[in-house]
Amino acid sequence: GVTAIARAADGRLAVTDTWGATRHFPAVLVTCQSWLLTTQIAVEESLFSQKLWMALDRTRYMQSSKTFVMVDRPFWKDVDPATGRDTMSMTLTDRLTRGTYLFDNGPDRPAVICLSYAWMSDALKMLPHSPEKRVQLALAALNKIYPDVDIASHIVGDPITISWEADPYFLGAFKGALPGHYRYNQRMYGHFMQDGLPAAERGIFLAGDDVSFTPAWVEGAVQTSLNAVWGIVHQLGGQCPADNPGPGERFPEIGPIALPE
Structure with missing residues (x-):
C-alpha cells in the first residue's frame, strides 16, 4: 500500500509504500476514496489547491x-x-x-x-x-x-x-452528494484538466465513482478513469488523433459548467 505522496526535488512525484521504499514518477493516479488522502496517506498539502482539498474533505460517504x-x-x-x-x-x-x-x-x-x-x-x-x-x-x-x-x-x-x-481503507461504501455539493463535484471531476494549474499541483490525478457525478455506479469510475488517463497522456506530452478527440479535447464543449465562486 501507499503511505505518502509528495513532490520530489526533481519535480516528479515521490510515492512511499508501506515498506518505506520511495519511488519517483512523472504522474500519479489516485483511485482510493478521497478521505484516505488525509487518514491513510500522508499527501503533501501543496499537491492540491485549498478549494480542491475542501471538496475532497467534504465528500459525504x-x-x-x-x-x-x-x-x-x-x-x-x-x-x-x-x-x-x-x-x-x-x-x-x-x-x-x-x-x-x-x-x-x-x-x-x-x-x-x-x-x-x-x-x-x-x-x-x-x-x-x-x-x-x-x-x-x-x-x-x-x-x-x-x-x-x-x-x-x-x-x-x-x-x-x-x-x-x-473499514479503515473505505470509511464508507460510496459517495452520496448533498444539495450544494455541485461545486465540489465539479472541482474533483474537472481536476484532470491541469493546464491552468500551477506547476506544484500538476501530475497527480483522481479517478473513481466518488470523483464522478454518478457515485456508487461503475460508469462513474470508468468515466473518470478515462479522463485521468487522458490527463496523464497529456501530462507526458501525448495527444489523441485529431479524428478521435479525447475527453480533454471535448471538455470545454461538453464538460460540466463551473459555477461562480
Missing part, C-alpha cells in the same frame, strides 16, 4: 452493510403448494434487512443469500453487532415476512459481513 450466508441449495425455488409460486423471492422491505438477495449456481448446488443490504441509518443498526448477531436479526425480520420458511436450517458455513464505514 454513505454507511452501508451487507451480511451473507451460504446455504445448501437454492431452496427458495421450491414451489409453495399454497400459492404455486417460489417459496421465497428477492425481498425489499422497510424492516431492518432492507434488501435480501438470492444467488444460486444451479439446482442442488450450494448457494448464497445476502440476508441484508442496508444503507445509512439501517446500516448503523448493524454496526456494533457481530456477524452471528447480524444473521439472527436478519432471520428474525425475514421470519415475519416468510413465517413458513426455515432459512436457518439451510445455512452452511460461517456468515460473512462488512460495514464499509468501519
Whole structure:
C-alpha cells in the first residue's frame, strides 16, 4: 500500500509504500476514496489547491452493510403448494434487512443469500453487532415476512459481513452528494484538466465513482478513469488523433459548467 505522496526535488512525484521504499514518477493516479488522502496517506498539502482539498474533505460517504450466508441449495425455488409460486423471492422491505438477495449456481448446488443490504441509518443498526448477531436479526425480520420458511436450517458455513464505514481503507461504501455539493463535484471531476494549474499541483490525478457525478455506479469510475488517463497522456506530452478527440479535447464543449465562486 501507499503511505505518502509528495513532490520530489526533481519535480516528479515521490510515492512511499508501506515498506518505506520511495519511488519517483512523472504522474500519479489516485483511485482510493478521497478521505484516505488525509487518514491513510500522508499527501503533501501543496499537491492540491485549498478549494480542491475542501471538496475532497467534504465528500459525504454513505454507511452501508451487507451480511451473507451460504446455504445448501437454492431452496427458495421450491414451489409453495399454497400459492404455486417460489417459496421465497428477492425481498425489499422497510424492516431492518432492507434488501435480501438470492444467488444460486444451479439446482442442488450450494448457494448464497445476502440476508441484508442496508444503507445509512439501517446500516448503523448493524454496526456494533457481530456477524452471528447480524444473521439472527436478519432471520428474525425475514421470519415475519416468510413465517413458513426455515432459512436457518439451510445455512452452511460461517456468515460473512462488512460495514464499509468501519473499514479503515473505505470509511464508507460510496459517495452520496448533498444539495450544494455541485461545486465540489465539479472541482474533483474537472481536476484532470491541469493546464491552468500551477506547476506544484500538476501530475497527480483522481479517478473513481466518488470523483464522478454518478457515485456508487461503475460508469462513474470508468468515466473518470478515462479522463485521468487522458490527463496523464497529456501530462507526458501525448495527444489523441485529431479524428478521435479525447475527453480533454471535448471538455470545454461538453464538460460540466463551473459555477461562480
